Amino acid sequence: MGTSPAVMTARQHSKSHNMSVFFDEVEAVKKLPEYIEFNCDPLALAVSMLEHGKNACDVHTALYNYTQSGIINPEHVDKALAIRKYYRNKLTMLILKKTQGKMSKFRTDLYDFLNNDSHKYDKALIPLIIKLPDFYAEDCAIDRLAKEYNSINSNVNKIDTDVEYVATIKRTSQRSKFSRYFFKTKNNYLIEVTVPNEQAAGPMDFIAKLGTVRLKGQTFTKKFHDKDFVYATTNKHFEILPAGEINE
Numbered sequence: 001m002g003t004s005p006a007v008m009t010a011r012q013h014s015k016s017h018n019m020s021v022f023f024d025e026v027e028a029v030k031k032l033p034e035y036i037e038f039n040c041d042p043l044a045l046a047v048s049m050l051e052h053g054k055n056a057c058d059v060h061t062a063l064y065n066y067t068q069s070g071i072i073n074p075e076h077v078d079k080a081l082a083i084r085k086y087y088r089n090k091l092t093m094l095i096l097k098k099t100q101g102k103m104s105k106f107r108t109d110l111y112d113f114l115n116n117d118s119h120k121y122d123k124a125l126i127p128l129i130i131k132l133p134d135f136y137a138e139d140c141a142i143d144r145l146a147k148e149y150n151s152i153n154s155n156v157n158k159i160d161t162d163v164e165y166v167a168t169i170k171r172t173s174q175r176s177k178f179s180r181y182f183f184k185t186k187n188n189y190l191i192e193v194t195v196p197n198e199q200a201a202g203p204m205d206f207i208a209k210l211g212t213v214r215l216k217g218q219t220f221t222k223k224f225h226d227k228d229f230v231y232a233t234t235n236k237h238f239e240i241l242p243a244g245e246i247n248e
Contacts, residue, residue, distance in 0.1 A: 043083060056130050113129065138169055159238075161214070162213070164212045194234075218234070
């Protein structure tokens with residue numbers, strides 16, 4: 001006497017559910033935090049090692065295994081404190097402004113790290129700790145640009161004018177490695193030219209040293225992340241020429 005299809009379906013469903021629960025529990029075990037206790041601020045240690053020329057892999061190994069390589073000077077501690085204060089203030093403002101939705105995983109992890117007063121940290125936060133000094137340098141540079149130059153108040157879809165070089169901001173992460181070259185117009189507006197980092201050391205650095213050049217091509221407007229400041233950026237169709245008379 002055979003088993004009815006309905007019974008087979010119920011059994012299959014039960015088996016499938018049990019297996020799903022089992023794998024969920026396995027994943028939960030895999031994701032349990034693994035803590036490491038420091039007798040110093042790990043961010044200060046990362047700052048010290050990076051400023052002494054250690055690469056990210058060396059810093060990761062030192063933090064992950066907690067082998068204190070190098071000396072943490074008072075200026076490294078001060079910089080780590082400045083980074084913590086900067087991002088605490090930044091996250092506080094974002095939380096106050098945010099009316100719906102959740103913070104990204106990165107910001108949630110950052111919030112947890114900044115508000116941990118114990119010196120005991122999840123090892124999963126180590127990559128974030130290592131990148132914070134770079135993020136801090138980039139964010140401070142953007143803050144300065146937004147303070148010193150004018151936000152564009154209209155759409156800009158093309159440019160043909162002399163511009164003056166003002167700053168370079170480099171981004172190096174697992175997903176993106178590029179340099180952002182900023183130029184100012186006579187109205188103190190910012191124009192951005194972005195190139196991959198492997199190209200930056202040559203032509204664009206030479207162009208930056210020239211100071212003033214003529215920039216011609218198609219552009220579009222963007223905002224700095226988490227700011228109302230608008231600037232223009234070039235697309236792939238642009239030219240950088242010697243400064244001089246502009247053909248109207």
